[in-house]
Amino acid sequence: MASDRPRYAFEDFQVGHVIACGSRTVRADEIVAFAKQFDPQPFHVDEDAAARSIYGSLIASGWHTAALVMRLVCDAYLLDSTSAGSPGIDELRWLKPVRAGDTIRADLVTIEVRPSKSKPDRGVVVSEWRVYNQREELVMTNRGMSLFLRRDASTVA
Amino acid sequence: MASDRPRYAFEDFQVGHVIACGSRTVRADEIVAFAKQFDPQPFHVDEDAAARSIYGSLIASGWHTAALVMRLVCDAYLLDSTSAGSPGIDELRWLKPVRAGDTIRADLVTIEVRPSKSKPDRGVVVSEWRVYNQREELVMTNRGMSLFLRRDASTVA
Structure with a gap:
């Protein structure tokens, strides 16, 4: 949670900086629970259908993987920052399936730092x-x- | 759920085709529940903190909005298709906050259709x-x- 003195503010980011965001094992029951709510395609909710699909076993919804990584990112640094949301994503790739029992870990790399032209208090x-x-x-x-x-x-974040 | 004869297969998509994917009202309690699990930034989980943030009131995690739209897309056509997952996203933009009580609706527009060069059964x-x-x-x-x-x-999907 952002305190009065968050560890990461805009001016603390430097291109090339890497933050290790920890790891998370993904259980079959949570793959199915997320997918039943948000992405009930057969290979996300049904072990048998998944076995017959091109994936061969149950895989996590890509949105679930993204949400799980978002939590790793929050816990690793974002909750101790002046984060004020996201304008969007420029390129996301789901390169390999995340299967039940897999353990995922994330690194976060700073690519670019852009001060706002219109609002000097942010970037x-x-x-x-x-x-x-x-x-x-x-x-x-x-x-x-x-x-x-x-x-x-x-103080407004 | 994909039946033996799904309505949408690869060859059915045409550039410019629009599918109306229905609408969904987003409740405060589900904004908070999703965010507590995946994106517990103050403006997603705490009404008072959200009121003090640059957003002024509770807003949905962008990942939650994406997941809710994914469900609209599933129900509108994807579950009645030969869908076999997604390689990724090229551009996603969160343009305005989604606030508690907002009703969102989605249109899906076909932009490009690319047959696979290596696997003739898909695209x-x-x-x-x-x-x-x-x-x-x-x-x-x-x-x-x-x-x-x-x-x-x-049959393998």
């Missing part, structure tokens, strides 16, 4: 998630934008 | 979600790829 940081499984295979990448306030504006 | 369809709120303001766009099998390959 956009472009960063990339690099998400690996327990075999060190890259399963997902996500290059997105995050809005951060400068430290002296952070 | 990629590039489509764009255009997500509006109850004031017809565009709140989110998402241009992404979806893999579809051709109809005569659809």
